[in-house]
Amino acid sequence: DGGITQSPKYLFRKEGQNVTLSCEQNLNHDAMYWYRQDPGQGLRLIYYSQIVNDFQKGDIAEGYSVSREKKESFPLTVTSAQKNPTAFYLCASISRGAGANVLTFGAGSRLTVL
Amino acid sequence: AQSVTQPDIHITVSEGASLELRCNYSYGATPYLFWYVQSPGQGLQLLLKYFSGDTLVQGIKGFEAEFKRSQSSFNLRKPSVHWSDAAEYFCAVAASNTGKLIFGQGTTLQVKP
Numbered sequence: 283d284g285g286i287t288q289s290p291k292y293l294f295r296k297e298g299q300n301v302t303l304s305c306e307q308n309l310n311h312d313a314m315y316w317y318r319q320d321p322g323q324g325l326r327l328i329y330y331s332q333i334v335n336d337f338q339k340g341d342i343a344e345g346y347s348v349s350r351e352k353k354e355s356f357p358l359t360v361t362s363a364q365k366n367p368t369a370f371y372l373c374a375s376i377s378r379g380a381g382a383n384v385l386t387f388g389a390g391s392r393l394t395v396l
Numbered sequence: 397a398q399s400v401t402q403p404d405i406h407i408t409v410s411e412g413a414s415l416e417l418r419c420n421y422s423y424g425a426t427p428y429l430f431w432y433v434q435s436p437g438q439g440l441q442l443l444l445k446y447f448s449g450d451t452l453v454q455g456i457k458g459f460e461a462e463f464k465r466s467q468s469s470f471n472l473r474k475p476s477v478h479w480s481d482a483a484e485y486f487c488a489v490a491a492s493n494t495g496k497l498i499f500g501q502g503t504t505l506q507v508k509p
Binding site: 286288315317322323324325326327330340370372374384385386387388389390392 | 400405430432437438439440441442445486496497499500501502
């Protein structure tokens with residue numbers, strides 16, 4: 283079945299460490315997105331990529347970095363510069379075909395900073 | 397700037413009762429509107445979407461939503477709630493073709509037996 287796989291589902295990090303969250307999709311979607319979810323704040327866009335080797339900052343990009351070397355993969359690195367990284371992170375993708383413009387989400391990764 | 401407001405942070409209804417979750421949006425052009433549902437610790441699942449045409453849209457799990465341009469609203473409804481509907485519900489708006497969604501803060505639905 284096609285879908286989006288996020289790993290790991292749970293991750294613990296010490297302060298000052300960088301950590302990378304994986305996002306892989308086999309939907310042949312062009313664009314991919316990273317959202318951060320905090321209780322009572324909905325989802326906020328971190329980064330997005332509409333094509334391989336290109337990406338744009340979202341609303342809360344500070345302290346995060348991404349790469350898009352392959353169409354299927356869009357990893358997110360949470361750097362030590364992110365002041366409050368404990369959150370639930372959601373990856374999503376979208377097709378550009380007819381009847382599209384609907385985001386498909388992965389199951390999420392929960393990051394806890396100890 | 398685009399924005400979405402879900403006025404109700406938490407709603408409790410009895411099983412079998414009707415449900416309406418409110419959503420108001422701010423967007424200059426014709427919006428693309430969505431409702432997503434999230435179970436605890438899971439990703440988001442699309443319930444329904446509005447792009448154009450009939451302003452009453454049907455979705456999965458017996459949900460429907462009505463787009464009212466004059467009120468800038470896209471409220472979600474269900475005639476009879478089931479215990480399995482307990483979850484968090486998000487309304488979202490998108491620019492026409494970017495895929496970038498702006499989400500509301502979410503409404504947590506609790507269902508009483």
